[in-house]
Amino acid sequence: MKLFFTSLLMLTLMAVSCKKxxxxxxxxxxxxxxxxxxxxxxxxxxxxxxxxxxxxxxxxAGNHFKRNYGTGTIGDSGIFHLSSDYPRYxxxxxxxxxxxxxxxxxxxxxxxxxxxxxxSYPYDINGNELxxxxxxxxxxxxx
Numbered sequence: 001m002k003l004f005f006t007s008l009l010m011l012t013l014m015a016v017s018c019k020k021x022x023x024x025x026x027x028x029x030x031x032x033x034x035x036x037x038x039x040x041x042x043x044x045x046x047x048x049x050x051x052x053x054x055x056x057x058x059x060x061a062g063n064h065f066k067r068n069y070g071t072g073t074i075g076d077s078g079i080f081h082l083s084s085d086y087p088r089y090x091x092x093x094x095x096x097x098x099x100x101x102x103x104x105x106x107x108x109x110x111x112x113x114x115x116x117x118x119x120s121y122p123y124d125i126n127g128n129e130l131x132x133x134x135x136x137x138x139x140x141x142x143x
Contacts, residue, residue: 025082025096029111030059034138041134057116057138065100076101087122097121105130114140 036055040046049055054070059080067075078101084094097106098118106121120133 025084027059027063027080027082030098030109030116031061033058033141033143034116035141036136037139038137039134040136042132043134056141078102089122095121099125116140 034057035051036049036053036057037051038046038048054068056066056068058066058068060066063079063081064077065080066077069075080101081099083097083099083106085097086092086094095108096110098109099106104124104126106123106125107118108121109116109118111117116138117135118138119135120130122130122133124130
């Protein structure tokens with residue numbers, strides 16, 4: 001009987017561990033205000049942005065975000081969604097993803113100390129390949 005329960009437990013653990021896990025990154029490290037310091041796009045040249053440029057990205061409780069552009073205007077605001085995935089081109093390394101509002105596109109993000117790195121994810125939420133892209137770097141500023 002003990003052997004039966006041990007075998008049953010092992011089979012259950014194997015079945016559970018074989019499922020693809022759905023890891024969702026925490027929003028806590030994003031909370032705060034970030035200022036754009038660098039941006040690049042396939043469509044244009046890379047740009048360094050001086051401190052105090054007004055290009056801000058603010059994350060707050062409840063997965064809310066607000067973007068301000070250098071002109072002082074609010075670009076967009078709403079709810080952001082976090083997820084993670086193993087990209088088709090790299091099945092060994094999971095990436096953290098962020099999607100702003102109802103956008104179909106997502107960005108890969110990572111935080112190193114007080115720097116937020118974001119780059120375009122090459123697939124939309126339906127798995128279709130995207131042909132454009134870009135990257136941005138933000139530095140956390142004190143509120």
